[in-house]
Amino acid sequence: MNKINEKFYQHKDVVYLAQALIGKVLVTCFDSILTSGMIVETEAYAGAGDKASHAYENRRTARTEIMYAPGGTAYIYLCYGIHHLFNVVTHREGIPHAVLIRAVEPLEGIEQMLQRRNKPAPDYSLTRGPGSLSKALGLHKSQSGTSLCNSNTIWIEDRQILVGPVLSGPRIGVGYAGEDALLPYRFWLKDNRYVSK
DNA sequence: CAGCAGATTGACT
């Protein structure tokens, strides 16, 4: 198993990392149940200077405190009071950069993902969208702060999967961010059916 | 403390 280490997550360029995470494999293991999926869509959130980020101008709240942890920590928060969204904290401790995982392609534990999502059979909506993939993989805001390097519950592997072209464009749902809403901080795998429309 | 908007999703007209 080739688990990604601190060195990778603590790279200074969160936009580079958002692109580099495409094709990597997000794995969770809760109560001995292993589920995983290949990352096919991400977005970069560049901390203090990014109007779309929860940590814009180094804002600190109980929720965003985890973004100031060292790169390689999970930041999971509740959106619209309903959906748990999974992010990877990057850069060194004190710099609140993060990559939002927006979609994965299911690999292992598909039966368990169907149960968690209350679905009778697999379809492309199983892990498409940040709220959906988090539910399918069993991710919950109570796990925010988990180390992706030292825990045996949430981690990311490099399985050297050969992927096609990666495209980029503006982020989704951040219209409130003014000119920062136009930045090409969203990355996705070309022609992958699990990427949001 | 009330009001509102938000890194969303799924059910229904």
Next chain:
DNA sequence: GTCAATCTGCTGC
């Protein structure tokens, strides 16, 4: 296409 679900944080009284 419209709208409800309902937690977190910010603004203004």
